[in-house]
Each structure stands twice: as structure tokens, then as C-alpha cells.
Amino acid sequence: MADQYARSREHSEPTEISAIRWDEPPEGPVLVVLDQTRLPAEEVELVCTDAPALVEAIRSLAVRGAPLLGIAGAYGVALAAARGFDVEEAAAALAAARPTAVNLAVGVHRARTAYHAALAETGDQDKAAEAALAAARTLHRQDAEASRRMAGHGLALLEELLPGGGHRILTHCNTGALISGGQGTAFGVVLAAHRAGRLRRLWVDETRPMLQGARLTAYEAARHGMAYTLLTDDAAGSLFAAGEVDAVLVGADRIAADGSVANKVGTYPLAVLARYHHVPFVVVAPLTTVDLGTPDGASIEIEQRPGHEVTEITVPQVPVAGLGGGTPVAPLGTQAYNPAFDVTPPELVTAIVTEEGVVSPVTGEALDELCARSRRVTMG
Missing domain, CATH: 1.20.120.420 (translation initiation factor eif-2b, domain 1)
Structure with a gap:
């Protein structure tokens, strides 16, 4: 209980x-x-x-x-x-x-x-x-140690990809201390950039339907005094078109052996936008997220969430009356498609940052070598 x-x-x-x-x-x-x-x-x-x-x-x-x-x-x-x-x-x-x-x-x-x-x-x-x-x-x-090391590798990668600082970074979902034993994955890199005086603006995707970006990433960014701006997920395209995004940093829930990345739904469209606009798309995740037993993205089981998360809105501390405990925003009986994750293919990923180093370009061979090197270090 x-x-x-x-x-x-x-x-x-x-x-x-x-x-x-x-x-x-x-x-x-x-x-x-x-x-x-x-x-x-x-x-x-x-x-x-x-x-x-x-x-x-x-x-x-x-x-x-x-x-x-x-x-x-x-x-x-x-x-x-x-x-x-x-x-x-x-x-x-x-x-x-x-x-x-x-x-x-x-x-x-x-x-x-x-x-x-x-x-x-x-x-x-x-x-x-x-x-x-x-x-x-x-x-x-x-x-916690992996978080610290990923932050270091990620900041070095940003400096290499975007020399001069003043980074404007777009992120999706929540990847900070709320999901980690340390400072997080992608947000940990953003925090390192902020502390180094290299962060100009953090663009925070709202992350429908559960609003992890609005509720959680904004919460963490505010705690650290970052310059951040919240946007609805479908507003990201206009940001790219206006040239306001220097890099996209996201986390991962599973990385397949070929480098395909399963992350919070809405990540794949950002990768497509980033590729079209020639913006680096970087995944930050510990090696425990790499699953060499899953051969490719199509083999990743995608969790389907309840439909009421889409057809209703739940706000903390607000009385609600919907079937799922929220305020209905769609007609009764509306069916909803609600996958928790989508899959980004490796060819759309600029780099994967782990505690053991960076994989770029992202290939199955490079990922396997990084994991094997990590195992040798651990055993040694």
C-alpha cells in the first residue's frame, strides 16, 4: 500500500x-x-x-x-x-x-x-x-555518476557543434533530476550549459497529453533560474522556421541495437523538423537504456496509454468529474489514439550521448562497440 x-x-x-x-x-x-x-x-x-x-x-x-x-x-x-x-x-x-x-x-x-x-x-x-x-x-x-558524466560529454559536444555559446535548445518531455539519481539526461546537459553561461534560451515543449514539459521541465528550469519559454508541441515547427533553435536535446526510454530511439511521443516529429532545418538532434541516455537484445525500432514494444488521458485534462488540485478523473474536452465516447512513445530512426539522430562517450554517426556497429568497451572497463 x-x-x-x-x-x-x-x-x-x-x-x-x-x-x-x-x-x-x-x-x-x-x-x-x-x-x-x-x-x-x-x-x-x-x-x-x-x-x-x-x-x-x-x-x-x-x-x-x-x-x-x-x-x-x-x-x-x-x-x-x-x-x-x-x-x-x-x-x-x-x-x-x-x-x-x-x-x-x-x-x-x-x-x-x-x-x-x-x-x-x-x-x-x-x-x-x-x-x-x-x-x-x-x-x-x-x-548519479552517469548523469554527471553525460553532462560533461554533452556540453563538450554542444561546444563542438555550436561554437561560441549562446545556445538555444529545444527539449521534449522531462529529463532532469525528476527522472534520475542525479541531474538527469538531456536536462543535465542543458543545466551544465546554463551553469557555464552558454545557455541563451531553453525551449520547453508542453508535451501532450500529460504535460510533462509544462509541469515538470518548466518546474526544474525555474528552480535553476534558467531563461526558458514554454510552447505547445505543434508550435515547434514555427520556431525552427524562424531560425530560433540551435539544437534539440531529448532523452530515451529504449535504444535498439541499430540506434533507433524510443522516446516520449512527439520526439520523432522533432527529429524530422531538425533534419529538414539542419539542426543537430541529440539523444542523451545512460547505457542502461541501450537494449542490444532489441534489433531495431520496429521490435520495440510501444506502450498504449488510456484514451481518457487525451479526451480529458487533469490539472493538479482542481476538482474534476470525467471518467478518468479529469475535465472532459471531447464528446463522450470519443476514441483516442494514445501511444506513450514513438521511435526515431538512427539516420535522424545526430549523436547519442552516454556516460561512456558519444556515438556519432549513430550506427549499430558504433553502439555495440561503445557497449563492449564499457563492459571491458567494468570487468577490468
Whole structure:
């Protein structure tokens, strides 16, 4: 089950966003997550005491973003183990909660593997639970470090592609500290540019239908004092036509072996616009998002979301009455097409920035070599 409580925070100075944390109150271990569906109106934390509560938090998008989902999946397995629940059942439910984001399954697998290895070695349930928690905490730390390194590689790439600074960057969805153990993926690069005095303007796509850009990216940009402007998704074309975009930076939920990128729906049209207008289109994602077992973009399972997310609008703290809990904006019975993601082919991607370096041009061979090099470094 999940309980919730509000917290207050001064916004006069940017503080670290804690999107997820492990806690051990007297009544037993819990996983505490920031409910992102309530932002920016209020900061409310959900306290998950079991895997089903975390699964619901993931499906409702209270917890979201590929790297953070991996961390959450690992902690979810550790939570089931620590509280004596069925670890296999919890792992299966967590891994299936959002099928497109490969990080979720990766995180679940890491904690589950650590749990079973310790159980086989010691036969001690408590030690196995401790091993699962240690695996989750390690993944959390690794993601924070990956964020830092991606920011460095991404800023260097921007300086190479756009010498002189004054970058005007367009981004889509939300890719900051709310989706990561650190400062994020694409937003982490933007933040590095901002801190280096190289950011002129951040263009924030609203990101229909769940408004992650309007609610979350704008929230993070404001916290850091960035110069940013919000736009509806369909206004991006006019920005490109006016020559107001120097680069597009986005994240990824899964990168296939050929370099195809699944990201929040609306990303692919931006890639097409960027190519037509000769603007760099850069994907920033940790290597945990690369899935060499998925051969190409057509093989990526695309999550289909409920239609009411399109036919209704939900605003935090506003009373609602629609079928999905929102205010209806379409006639009753209207069918809606609502894929959560679309796929951008590698030929439209200028570069993929990872914690281990940059892949450009984007090819399956280059991506495989980067992953292999990373494995050799890790094993060494």
C-alpha cells in the first residue's frame, strides 16, 4: 500500500530534488517517491510499503523516466525481500509495469539476481534482502555518476557543434533530476550549459497529453533560474522556421541495437523538423537504456496509454468529474489514439550521448562497440 504526505520547500535557492529514497521507520522499510502527478502545484510524497503500491505509482506516472524507473524497480525488489513478500511475484509485476522503458527491467533484474545469489550462498533470507538493497543502492549511485558524466560529454559536444555559446535548445518531455539519481539526461546537459553561461534560451515543449514539459521541465528550469519559454508541441515547427533553435536535446526510454530511439511521443516529429532545418538532434541516455537484445525500432514494444488521458485534462488540485478523473474536452465516447512513445530512426539522430562517450554517426556497429568497451572497463 502507499500513503502520502506533503512537504514544503523554499524555492529561493535550488536544492537537490529527491525523486526517490529508501527509508526505514520503526514499522518497517519503505520506498518514498515524489508524486510527479501533483507537480508543480504541490510536492507530495508517496510512501510505498509493498511492490503493488510501487507498480501503481509507476503506472500512474507518479514515478516516471527511464533511469528512475530502473532505480525504482531495483528498490521494489529489495522492498519485497525486506518485508518477506514473494520476490518473484514482485519482480514480474514491476518489470511489466511499463514495457517500453528497458531500464525498469534492468533494475529489477539486478536486484533479483543479487537476491538469489546471496540466498543460494547463505540460505539466509535477511542477507539476501540486504544484497538486493545493496544492488539497488549501487544502481542509484551509478546513475548519479552517469548523469554527471553525460553532462560533461554533452556540453563538450554542444561546444563542438555550436561554437561560441549562446545556445538555444529545444527539449521534449522531462529529463532532469525528476527522472534520475542525479541531474538527469538531456536536462543535465542543458543545466551544465546554463551553469557555464552558454545557455541563451531553453525551449520547453508542453508535451501532450500529460504535460510533462509544462509541469515538470518548466518546474526544474525555474528552480535553476534558467531563461526558458514554454510552447505547445505543434508550435515547434514555427520556431525552427524562424531560425530560433540551435539544437534539440531529448532523452530515451529504449535504444535498439541499430540506434533507433524510443522516446516520449512527439520526439520523432522533432527529429524530422531538425533534419529538414539542419539542426543537430541529440539523444542523451545512460547505457542502461541501450537494449542490444532489441534489433531495431520496429521490435520495440510501444506502450498504449488510456484514451481518457487525451479526451480529458487533469490539472493538479482542481476538482474534476470525467471518467478518468479529469475535465472532459471531447464528446463522450470519443476514441483516442494514445501511444506513450514513438521511435526515431538512427539516420535522424545526430549523436547519442552516454556516460561512456558519444556515438556519432549513430550506427549499430558504433553502439555495440561503445557497449563492449564499457563492459571491458567494468570487468577490468
